[in-house]
Every structure is written in C-alpha cells, then in structure tokens.
Amino acid sequence: GIQVEQSPPDLILQEGANSTLRCNFSDSVNNLQWFHQNPWGQLINLFYIPSGTKQNGRLSATTVATERYSLLYISSSQTTDSGVYFCAENSGNTPLVFGKGTRLSVIA
C-alpha cells in the first residue's frame, strides 16, 4: 500500500518564526489532507489539497502531485500552533493513510 513519510519528526520554533513541513508519498496522490491535532486530540482539517496551492491566514500548502510531495508552510508561528501536524492520503471514500506526523512546539 501507499506509504506516507513526514519530515521533520520534531520541530521547535521561537514564536514569530516560519517553518516548512514536508510530506512525501510513495505513489500517485489522489486526495491529500493536512491536519493539526491539538493537545486535546482533536484533528482539525487544515487543507484538502490534492494539487496546487492554497492559503488560509498564516498557513499555506502546496502539493506537487507529479513529484509526490506536499508542503505545509506556517508563517509567524504562535504558541497556539503547537501540536502534531499530519498529512494523510486516500482515494475517494477509502480510509486515510496517515504519516507519522511532525510534532511542533512553539516557544514564547
């Protein structure tokens, strides 16, 4: 089956810094989503982005389907951005395959 790899596994940022999280896939991308899991465990949908670029406030994401990777950009990071960021992929209504996540800590 498809493999999803995320990097870096852990990231510590000073508040206000920018960061880029990467997601690599072993097969063609059909549907791709980025999630933020907050400290209480809730998975928050950030982007549904099988291709192209989207922006939402300080966050943006780019997926290059032909090269099998996606990037999540966080600008001007805040302490509330802390948590685990997952990318996940699926086809149609199949279950999502998750990467192992990037654990982000933003320090004031």
Added chain:
Amino acid sequence: GAVVSQHPSRVICKSGTSVKIECRSLDFQATTMFWYRQFPKQSLMLMATSNEGSKATYEQGVEKDKFLINHASLTLSTLTVTSAHPEDSSFYICSAPPSGGTDTQYFGPGTRLTVL
C-alpha cells in the same frame, strides 16, 4: 465544515467490562465511517471500516469479536470494546466522508479509553 461527534469523550473502566463509543455525523449522512486507534505519540492506525446496513471490514490484526462495530443508520456508528483490558487503553477516533460530497473526511473529537 461538516461536524462529527463522539461520545463519551473520556471513559475509565475496570478490566473485563465492555465500553460502547458512539460516532455521529451531525449535519450530513455517511454510508461509511472509519474507526482509528492512536497510541501515545504515535500516528492514527485504521482499525475498521463501518458500512451502513452491512458488516464492518476489519484491518489485519484487529479482532472483530473484541471490537464490535454497528452502523445502524446513516448518521450513527458504534464501536464496542468487549471485555476490555489495559492494553486496549488508547485514543479512539472516528471519521466520516460525507456521502455524495467531497472527498474531505471529517473527524470526531476522539474518545480516550483507560482500562484499569
């Protein structure tokens, strides 16, 4: 976006008891729902696919007699952990793709199960 609820959010039980977890899609219908399990500091692992009106499909290594799944309606799926043991302690999360809608999936807030 679509809303998925789970109940209870947290449960502590004694070893040997059974625990039922509900997953509801509040503002859309879902013929399929997915159940995941997440151990501390690990990723989400699919346990089973819940299908409305038919049997659930379980992933390899997941005991179907221990994790009973019932998808009784287009808005409700239940996961029952039978004869729970401490190794079943985990964070259980359900997700649902809206039927006939986009391929985006929405997740419930999760249920933290602790078996003493």
